[in-house]
Amino acid sequence: MISKTRLIGAVEIGTSKVTVLVGELTRGRTLNIIGLGSCQSRGVIKGSVVDYKEASACTHSALRSAEEGAGAPVAAVYLAQTGAHLEGFYNETAVNVNAADNCVSAADIDTACRLAMAKELPEGRAVVHHIRRPFRLDGRLVPDPEHLVGRRLEAGYWTVHGSEAKIGDHIHVITGFNLRVDELILSSLASGTMVTVPEERQNGVLVLDIGCGTTDYVLYHDGVAYQTGVVAVGGDHFTNDLSLGLRLTRGQAETLKLRYGSATLRSKDKQEKVWLNGDFSIGDRQFPRQSVEQITAARARELLEAVRKKLGPAFVPEQTPVGVILTGGGAKLPGIDEAASKVFGVPGRLGEPASWVSDELRDPGFSTALGLLYFGLNSQAERPPGGRRSGSIFQSLKRILASP
């Protein structure tokens, strides 16, 4: 039974920052964001916790700040999960319809689904998501085959799994605050749900969430997440390249990236110089602007090509008419949409959060945390119509992802 008002916490422990949002879910329909906590991340590299104490300290600080803003404690959170350890595979199975009249029953569907999810993982791996693709009944796509007539029912799942130890580290950072993790959601799914609409997901769209240490992507076809993945390249690599290429400290390189970095070559004048600080201080010096842009553009192209390569044959430009939508902190790099358009051969644009999101949270860096709350809203609003659906939050996520 749903209580009239429920506080949901959304936590994203990223490489550069930890973001916590507290949403007040009223009657399972209305969501008000009533608390925000954010702090610079420590003890996290490429989305994985490497220093438990440091990661706990900054995460707990953000949680406390969000709870103070909300004026009430949250009992449980939805936690975003990213990291290079996350992998995915597709497993499909087919069953013959049992009934004499070839009418598909709930038992047939259950059997097909169970078999499709039954692939065993290597030791030390744990499933994060089972994302079902549309059923095929005698070769035709059907969202719900129950009571339809056919001979052969095919079910397929995109299974996302990760290192049990690394997932456990993430969870223990939260439980160290005496909070329970109600749901673990892939960062790309959260941000993808936030910056796309069901029609776009139905037509086909690729969402890239460029973070500081990793880039998460999700490819939508037929209204469901067709493929997900993580590339261990993010905004930090741009900074690192600038630091090495121009012989700068990381701080200076970060400043230069934010001021003059670009994913495409914009400066035509090779002689154009830019100041490192621009305040005439001791040690301030000039750099050719084109050099900065060349370094960042090369890294951007490499990142996008890495994603394209990882997508492999799953990405077909003709089946992705909506194009590439970019979000996350790295999406603020000028020209990244243009670069993505060139690499993928489809239109590229920056992701826009929903209209109900306040100005304070419209930054692309909040899309994952917002997506977690958005997921919470939808999972509470939806109820399983059939008996074979267990009604768990995971099932709700699947329904959201599969909704047209």
Add this chain to the structure above:
Amino acid sequence: MSLPATNSPLSRSWKDIRQGVNPRAMSKEGRRRRIFAALKFVTVCLLVVGAVWAGLGVYLTYENNPAQLKDAGPSVPLKQVVFAADGVLDRAWLDQTLALPKNASLMKLDLAALESRLLASGQAQAVVLRRRFADNTLVVTVQERTPVARLMVQVGATSPRLLLVARDGVVYEGTGYARMALDLLPWLDGVPLRRTQRHGFEPIAGMDRIAALLTAAQGLVPDLCAGWQVVSLARFASDQEIVVHSREIPEIIFDARADVREDFPRQLARLNHIVEFLHTRGAPPMQRVNFALGSQVPVELQDSASTAPALSGHPKSASPTKQRRDF
């Protein structure tokens, strides 16, 4: 052919990862929240246990001794009784009537019973009892009846008792009245007293008419009224007549049928006129005068055996008849 689903083991999910954490691995804030949550849990448990315990206690009491549930809780003893009356009743009467025990509890006082006890005297027409918890006081306010007439009653072999009759017909033993005030009241006659089950008497019908007559007489003809000794209701039930026996006129019959508010003053004015008329003419004292015959007022003088209509219409137009030669 479908494979049996039960033979397909599901992989380990992130939900299988234990979410518990060693308290030592928790941050200071996490430990504080954990302690707070534990305290909250213990408090809720205690409240639930307490509620169940209380509910069980109430249930058992209800099963075994339901009357105990209605008892008021202990309270401080009654400190004082404040008394206010609009008549002659005094504190001694109140103490004697209430007969409250020493160290009586204010909460345990049965106000309804005390009110009945006070009203049983008859002299108290209305009683208000109120608990004042601020200073543990019982406040008693009494509205008294005013006597209109008096009765002398002898029941069996007992000595005669003086009783008073109020405007509403209630018969009661007056307490606290001055003897002189009682002597001014006329005696009531011609009344069949009927005892009630509570050792009192049933209210007397027609007393409101007598009260109206006496009130009008005291205002209009106070000299005549002072001589009224007996007021009789003997003919009230049959003829709607009130008979007054006074020192000057042995029998005055008043009509009690009409609207008393208008008619008694008119009858009294006529009586006054007749008395003055006869006095100025040096006529002998009246034996009987009857106002119950409408416009005709027969007057019987003490030395005249015959009675004739002496006055008709307006008193000014009255003229002595042949039988009333002395007018």
